[in-house]
Amino acid sequence: MEAPLAERIRPQQLSEYISQLHLVGLNGSLTHQISRGIIPSLILWGPPGTGKTTLAQIIAHESKRPFYELSAINSGVKEVRDVIEKAKQSGGLFTTKNPILFIDEIHRFSKSQQDSLLAAVEKGWVTLIGATTENPSFEVIPALLSRCQVYVLEAFSREDLEALLHRAMAKDEVLKQKNIELKETEALLRLSGGDGRKLLNVFELVVNASEGDDIVITNERVMQLAQKNTVLYDKTGEQHYDIISAFIKSMRGSDPNGAVYWLARMIEGGEDLKFIARRMLILASEDIGNANPTALIMANNTFQAVSTIGYPESRIVLSQCAVYLATSPKSNASYMAIGKAQQVVRQTGDLPVPLHLRNAPTKLMKELGYGDEYKYAHDYNNNFADQEFLPDDISGTKFYDPGQNSRENSTREFLKNRWRDKYGY
Secondary structure (H helix, E strand, O other), X not given: OOOOHHHHOOOOOHHHOOOOHHHHOOOOOOHHHHHHOXXXXXXXXXXXXXXHHHHHHHHHHHOOXXXXXXXXXXXXXXXXXXXXXXXXXXXXXXXXXXXXXXXXXXXXXXXXXXXXXXXXXXXXXXXXXXXXXXXXXXXXXXXXXXXXXXXXOOOOOHHHHHHHHHHHHHHOOOHHHOEEEEOOOHHHHXXXXXXXXXXXXXXXXXXXXXXXXXEEEOHXXXXXXXXXXXXXXXXXXXXXXXXXXXXXXXXXXXXXXXXXXXXXXHHHOOOOHHHHHHHHHHHHHHHHHHHOOHHXXXXXXXXXXXXXXXXXXXXXXXXXHHHHXXXXXXXXXXXXXXXXXXXXXXXXXXOOOXXXXXXXXXXXXXXXXOOOOOOOHHHOHHHOOOOOOOOHHHOOOOOOOOOOOHHHHHHHHHHHHHHOOOOOO
16 A cells, blocks of 8 residues: 655655754754764654654664654553663663664653653663653653653744645655646645645645646645545644634633533544643633632642543533633733733843842851841731832833732732832732
């Protein structure tokens, strides 16, 4: 059986690799390491179809190392230990050519499966390269994550995707036999959602469905052929991002009906329930915040419950939380505050901490005035003492502006009574 187009034109060396210039371009963070063959254990994190597997294979090829591959979908602890034993026999601790063990979808490994990798990584029996579409901070155990560098891959740009199409027509032995004209590419690019593999799959579908060797690719032709093959919900493609966006915006917009509908679409499509719960946890802080602090507790408990009880019962917990978040008062004041503060930090750099706020654990520091004139709030009326808490250069800068809701209106009054006109509350 003929391999899919994406597999047939998979790059074999770095010079053929498209995109991810921040990693493998002229000044990319991985370029120098690959050229020297000194490869750390690493996690490649990015959307589907952005070249994670291809990059791992190229790293092994260019550094001339043995390459072993496992998929977290169909591998258990036994398979991990077997491949580590093979790797130990082909490499070892005292060689720079220790084998590369590539694990696709490493986020699907359980804690025990990830634990089985620790000794091999720590002792240098293998160089681990893991690929994941999920945030490794949540899905990879801390002990393993601390032993790996994390590199983020970005969705392909329009230019990258068009380059892939032209490369396919120029390099693939099957396509070279046809006279293909890329008259229009917008539909192909839109259906791909930045996923290079999906782009090539749709392209090949259109080419194979066209009669003769003279083929003109138009938006109408692509949609006519490809839409018939588009599933209700593709949890690894564009709809994954579109539907989670609709879900989040429904809750942000206080519509529980929209929230529950999009939740149902994701559940029926087989979406990772922890991914859904995690996004609600973010929304509870970003879009509700101190307008209703209980929302964060509710969302966190939902994440813990979903992680514990699994499907199908967890759908009830998710629905309860989605309705609660949608019908809660909203405020993005804390989200905006940290954004403003980070912007000021980037613009002003490392401003000195005022002397009265500094710690003075040594005699010399005390002699230099560290901690002098600091007012301990609990020694004053209403547990408040008027003093400066920002560097002099940005004194009076207001980062937090309470939202327009009953709880934060009370917060505004509290701040106004404490700070009078300093911050303009």
